[in-house]
Amino acid sequence: MDFIINLSLGFAVAFTPINLVVVTLGVIVGTVIGALPGIGPVAGLSILIPLAFGMNPTSAMILMCGVYYGCMYGGTITSVLMNVPGESSSIMTCLDGYAMARKGRAGPALTIAAIGSFIAGTFSVVMLTLLAPPIAEAALRFGPPEYFALMLLGLSAISGLTGTSRAKGYAMAFIGLALATIGLDPIGGAPRFTFGSLELMDGIGFLPVAVGMFGLGAVLGMIDQLLEIQVMKTSLRDMLITKQDMKDSAMPIVRGGIIGFVIGVLPGAGATIATFLAYAAEKQISKTPELFGTGMIAGVASPEAANNASTGGAMIPLLTLGIPGSGTTAVMLGVLTLFSLQPGPLLFSKNPDFVWGLIASMYIGNVMLLVLNIAFVPAFVAVLRVPYKILAPLIAIFCVVGVYSVNYSVFDLWVMLGFGVIGYLTNKMGYPQAPLVLALVLGGQMEVSLRQSLKMSEADISTFFTRPISATIMAVVIVIVLWPVLNRFLFKPALINRRDRAPSVSPPPAP
Amino acid sequence: MNKAETVAGAVCVAIGGLMLLESIKFPYFVEGVPGPGFLPLWISFGIIGTGLVLAVKGIRPRLTAQEGITWPEAAGWRRVGLMFGALAVSLLLLEILGFMVTTTLFMAAVVFGLGVRSWRMLASVPLVAAVGLYVIFAVWLRVPLPKGILAFFG
Numbered sequence: 001m002d003f004i005i006n007l008s009l010g011f012a013v014a015f016t017p018i019n020l021v022v023v024t025l026g027v028i029v030g031t032v033i034g035a036l037p038g039i040g041p042v043a044g045l046s047i048l049i050p051l052a053f054g055m056n057p058t059s060a061m062i063l064m065c066g067v068y069y070g071c072m073y074g075g076t077i078t079s080v081l082m083n084v085p086g087e088s089s090s091i092m093t094c095l096d097g098y099a100m101a102r103k104g105r106a107g108p109a110l111t112i113a114a115i116g117s118f119i120a121g122t123f124s125v126v127m128l129t130l131l132a133p134p135i136a137e138a139a140l141r142f143g144p145p146e147y148f149a150l151m152l153l154g155l156s157a158i159s160g161l162t163g164t165s166r167a168k169g170y171a172m173a174f175i176g177l178a179l180a181t182i183g184l185d186p187i188g189g190a191p192r193f194t195f196g197s198l199e200l201m202d203g204i205g206f207l208p209v210a211v212g213m214f215g216l217g218a219v220l221g222m223i224d225q226l227l228e229i230q231v232m233k234t235s236l237r238d239m240l241i242t243k244q245d246m247k248d249s250a251m252p253i254v255r256g257g258i259i260g261f262v263i264g265v266l267p268g269a270g271a272t273i274a275t276f277l278a279y280a281a282e283k284q285i286s287k288t289p290e291l292f293g294t295g296m297i298a299g300v301a302s303p304e305a306a307n308n309a310s311t312g313g314a315m316i317p318l319l320t321l322g323i324p325g326s327g328t329t330a331v332m333l334g335v336l337t338l339f340s341l342q343p344g345p346l347l348f349s350k351n352p353d354f355v356w357g358l359i360a361s362m363y364i365g366n367v368m369l370l371v372l373n374i375a376f377v378p379a380f381v382a383v384l385r386v387p388y389k390i391l392a393p394l395i396a397i398f399c400v401v402g403v404y405s406v407n408y409s410v411f412d413l414w415v416m417l418g419f420g421v422i423g424y425l426t427n428k429m430g431y432p433q434a435p436l437v438l439a440l441v442l443g444g445q446m447e448v449s450l451r452q453s454l455k456m457s458e459a460d461i462s463t464f465f466t467r468p469i470s471a472t473i474m475a476v477v478i479v480i481v482l483w484p485v486l487n488r489f490l491f492k493p494a495l496i497n498r499r500d501r502a503p504s505v506s507p508p509p510a511p
Numbered sequence: 512m513n514k515a516e517t518v519a520g521a522v523c524v525a526i527g528g529l530m531l532l533e534s535i536k537f538p539y540f541v542e543g544v545p546g547p548g549f550l551p552l553w554i555s556f557g558i559i560g561t562g563l564v565l566a567v568k569g570i571r572p573r574l575t576a577q578e579g580i581t582w583p584e585a586a587g588w589r590r591v592g593l594m595f596g597a598l599a600v601s602l603l604l605l606e607i608l609g610f611m612v613t614t615t616l617f618m619a620a621v622v623f624g625l626g627v628r629s630w631r632m633l634a635s636v637p638l639v640a641a642v643g644l645y646v647i648f649a650v651w652l653r654v655p656l657p658k659g660i661l662a663f664f665g
Contacts, residue, residue, distance in 0.1 A: 054652035167568065171523050171561035177554045178530055185547040192547060193533055223590045223625065224583035390636055393621035396598060397614055401644050404605075405654035413602050421595060429519055429580055447550045455544045
């Protein structure tokens with residue numbers, strides 16, 4: 001019963017006063033960030049990196065994770081009460097959530113979302129507890145070729161499978177890799193692309209790029225059209241749900257939780273796609289699919305369960321392999337590397353108090369969120385009334401002070417400002433930012449494992465295709481990259497056939 | 512032809528081209544194994560390739576179904592410009608005027624520029640923001656924020 005020992009160690013860490021304060025802070029801030037339209041988990045996490053950097057690594061990651069899954073709860077509030085998704089993972093909740101709110105049932109919609117999120121979120125943390133150690137153990141046998149293949153998989157999945165244009169995703173990934181090569185060559189030590197600048201010798205930091213692209217980019221996007229927010233009123237008394245509500249949502253929560261967890265583990269997919277699939281699945285199974293969109297409680301319970309379950313799933317590849325599958329987990333990886341912690345299989349044996357403390361805090365955080373999101377909804381709604389005219393400059397200056405506080409470097413601030421503009425423009429034009437940031441975080445390590453692999457094999461590239469594990473991963477990478485071609489030649493007839501009776505769920509927009 | 516998409520593709524090609532010119536300066540192979548020029552060369556090919564695809568798609572948008580870009584209106588551009596300009600000026604002033612003064616001025620300028628006209632808000636928001644951030648970063652996280660002209664008091 002290893003996991004009981006591990007978890008008790010974890011709870012001992014998570015229940016220290018500082019970590020309890022941090023997890024509370026994380027989930028509250030996460031709920032607020034989740035509720036605010038225009039600023040999602042990636043932007044929220046990026047902005048908070050400097051704050052986390054002032055803490056010890058365990059507390060820092062507890063804060064980050066708290067914000068991450070807190071966001072999933074918070075997004076619901078805006079979807080239900082305003083019909084504006086707090087982020088892309090709560091788009092589906094708008095359909096039936098807002099319809100319920102218009103029928104005067106906003107309270108039950110929010111309550112069932114909180115309960116569903118809690119059950120599914122806890123389920124995914126249990127799965128994380130059980131699955132992470134064996135995966136980490138298996139990964140101990142990985143060599144440089146396997147790691148290179150894995151990183152390539154993460155990168156190609158996030159570039160090729162999300163967003164509206166594959167070419168744009170790949171372009172951003174290549175540019176991120178290019179940025180990662182700036183500075184000293186990780187093996188030989190020769191300066192590359194520094195153009196004689198002393199600042200560039202250290203390379204382009206992950207922090208100013210992430211805060212600029214996600215944080216400042218979101219701020220600029222927030223003010224380019226000021227939206228006036230209309231929020232429906234709710235009171236605590238309205239939050240009660242009936243037995244029938246519970247019965248109608250039980251199975252959707254279970255199904256949403258399983259779908260969300262599985263999608264969360266897969267690289268590239270993430271919370272948004274999980275909600276689309278969960279909603280589509282509910283509609284398919286339902287005896288009354290035509291009633292979806294008119295305020296079916298299952299249409300709220302299932303996607304909300306799914307987006308929360310995806311968070312626990314997404315932590316598995318991050319913690320056990322050190323390979324993030326989404327923008328949010330890429331930011332977390334960046335934070336870990338700022339602390340010189342190398343996520344991956346060794347993390348579990350070298351820093352058990354860190355890993356298990358973090359996992360245990362996720363159980364505590366989910367309980368807190370359940371209470372917060374039922375009892376304190378009116379308080380979060382009050383935050384939504386803070387006008388963007390004040391919020392936007394406040395977040396901007398927070399980014400400035402935050403980035404300055406890590407390296408005391410004004411150069412970093414200019415990098416951040418530059419990437420803020422790039423983030424804003426790329427966002428407008430449908431170029432996804434996550435591939436660039438992920439490529440920047442993974443780039444250095446990728447180059448090292450590529451060159452080590454080729455050194456081991458004496459520059460024979462077939463080494464990636466002859467070792468069984470790396471060959472399997474490379475095969476998946478090739479399928480992802482060649483998907484448009486494969487799709488055209490192999491599956492086109494079937495697809496056309498299916499399009500006639502496709503569900504009325506369109507693919508998600510770029511997250 | 513979609514101008515913005517074409518320009519974006521061309522920018523990618525230019526970045527890739529620049530990188531290509533730089534990376535051929537480094538050895539591709541060192542003692543039979545990939546050297547410092549190995550990966551950069553392939554990355555630059557990748558950027559040029561995807562950039563070309565994007566530029567062609569921009570020139571002939573009918574080849575692919577593309578969603579239109581919703582650019583902000585003139586007032587929106589002005590707000591974005593204001594925020595960017597105010598941030599740039601703040602970065603220039605940060606080490607001269609110090610954190611407190613710069614933050615207060617930045618907040619006042621942007622909040623006013625975004626259309627807040629209530630004197631109470633214009634006076635309180637910048638001060639509360641500056642003091643609040645000072646407490647979080649300088650007091651709690653012990654970050655030596657630039658003092659600038661207020662150094663005399665500190």
